[in-house]
Amino acid sequence: MIESIPLSYYLLLSATLFTIGAAGVLIRRNTIIILMCVEMMMNAVNLTFIAFSRFLDSATGQVFVFMIMAVAAVEVAIGLALLVELNRHKDAVDINQFNSLKG
């Protein structure tokens, strides 16, 4: 049943998701949106891993994805903690307004 969708479809799909995420990182200025776009890129990677894991019939890809998910969760927690903390100092989420350091 699953064989009806070939591997290349999944790879194409994940490349698309990855690129949309990358484009979002480049285009958008809002820090939270950038963070969400990075999460989408991670998701594209996870999809690649799981597709390979299925089509190579190896559990390693799933183990890797599990680790990525665990780490991504804490990474977001740290990022948002920093963002909220910065928000106490400043009224901005626009990345171009973070300019107390000369970028």
Place this chain on the structure above:
Amino acid sequence: MPFEIPFVQIVWWAMTACAIGGAIGVVSSNNLFHSALFLVLSLFGVAGYYVLLSAGFLAVVQLMVYIGAIVILVLFAIMFSRRMMKPTEDEMNRQWLVSVIVAAALFSWLIVVVNSVSWPVTSAAPTADTVLQLGLAFLGSYLIPFLVVGVLLSAALIGAIFLAREKVEAEEI
């Protein structure tokens, strides 16, 4: 069998619509709150693929960790500071054209790379009990990474609590 509906195909394309539509929504929406909801849609679509790829356990983890935890965290952060929610006039970077060109170049490069190789695909039927396999892997050959993740999570939690907690008296030296 002319009337058999290719069920998997339909589901697959529905998932694709969710995943890619959601992703485009995140990037293009001007409202932060809507972006977060689009992210849920996209993550949900990807979780669907996991089920099709016989990774049901990870599909559930995806729902719990990404949608249940990460997006909720994002929504909290958005609501925590209300002013973030106001849609602003100029949400795009000034060099958006350059960014789009870069992204298009990246896309074509990835497509060429991915299609240039004949991937070593097996035709074996999917392993039945992936949860069992995962459990054995975590406590067997992947024990050390599993332990390291434990230490990593505790370190990160300490750090996140440290960063996000309210000011304490002693800090105003």
Place this chain on the structure above:
Amino acid sequence: MDALRLLTPEITITIFAFAIISLDIAWNDENKSRRILPWLAFAGGLATLLMIFYIWPHVDQYNYTAATDAGREVPMLAVDRMSLFFKMIAVLTVILVGLSAGEYVEKHTPFRGEFYGLMLLAGLSIMLLVSSTNLIMIYLALEFLSITSYILTGFLRRDARSIEAALKYFLYGALASGVMLYGFSLLYGATGSVDLATIAGSLETTQAGLVVAAVILMLAGFGFKIALVPFHQWSPDAYEGAPTPITAFLSVGPKAAGLAVLIRVMVVALPAFDVNWTPILSLVAIFTMSVGNLVALWQTNMKRMLAYSSIAQAGYMLVGLAAWSAAPPSAVAYLGGVDAIMLFLLAYMFTNLGVFAIAIILENQMGTSEIADYAGLIRRSPYLSVALLIFFLSLVGIPPTSGFIGKLFVFGAAVNQGLYVLALFGVFNSVISVAYYFGVLRNVFFEKGSDESPIRVGVAMNTVVTITVVMTLLIALYGQPFIQLAADSAQILAANF
């Protein structure tokens, strides 16, 4: 040796880290015992260092790299001399930074336990990263290092600049690790394995395009840690905003870790692979050296200048790797480029931590790190001024300092492989760097400062400056043991061919 004993350094540092954090919670703010926390961290560092020395003679320098996971005592972690060498660098960095952080931390934040605990954990993550032989371990250790670095960079929560620096570091870091993971997934798809040695065994020559793509994607992740151009944008901001001791840590620890993992991936996973890496590596090295040095010329802030200077230094180290990639397989053991990187890194660690120790002392005293405020330092503290002179001579690469030996080996390896242009760029860049280092020294020795009060230097600080000065000179004047150490540690490379 059994697995548990081979992991004693990691176990020791973990125990000390969590002990410090727990004790910090157990003792409330008024408790005088909290004063021992920094010393506990120091003791933890020393204990870990002792464990490394204890393991060193028992480790077979050849046995590990070629073996896949199945044949290794510790799965996914190679305890070979190369990893032990880098672990030593990591622990020494933690010790020296910990010693020089004391007064700064006391002055700026009440959270001492978290600071030292997280710093030991950052040390742990480097130790894991440098011995990883598996993409999963590499990813986890790299993220571990990143996450602890983000927290430490944003440690001065009262200071918006510190939080902002951490946020920038975080955004670039998350992006870089996403890109790197894409590279990992391609390698996994092509080989069905995440073990470096197995990957090496199953790559086919038809997959050249894929491997090049995967390496470029992975280079984003490793290059981000090393701050190679063009993945360096985060570093000046992070360096300027971070607490100065953490800046010192960032300028050595993650760079060493990133280099180690880059070396291991190149050497173990892609050794005999039919792609010539020299052009890519040389190009990145040239850009990294040149951008670092040219931008450093315009800096007025010491921490920012040192950020660009350390970008340039990473470029010199990459010259060594480019030389290795050009070498015929049989020539890797001695003067093959990798031993040069290690020697350079050893010299760079002592020198750079010494410079930062002086920067921390002056910042404690004056509250700023502007280069203009270094004026007239010679009248305020002749000792520190002379030490700074020695460190800067070493960073430029002028004898008799360790930086000279490091550069001699790195550029020598490049010349050995006929990479004359690359070596020439290196030498030319060193000449440029004279301008900004000596700009600071001119301030120190010949300008008249507004403040003439003598600089007070604490015992810990004095120790750090003395150790780093002595080592900076010793590696140059009595270099044979250190050269031998680096060559020994690089030996694993020879085992692959």
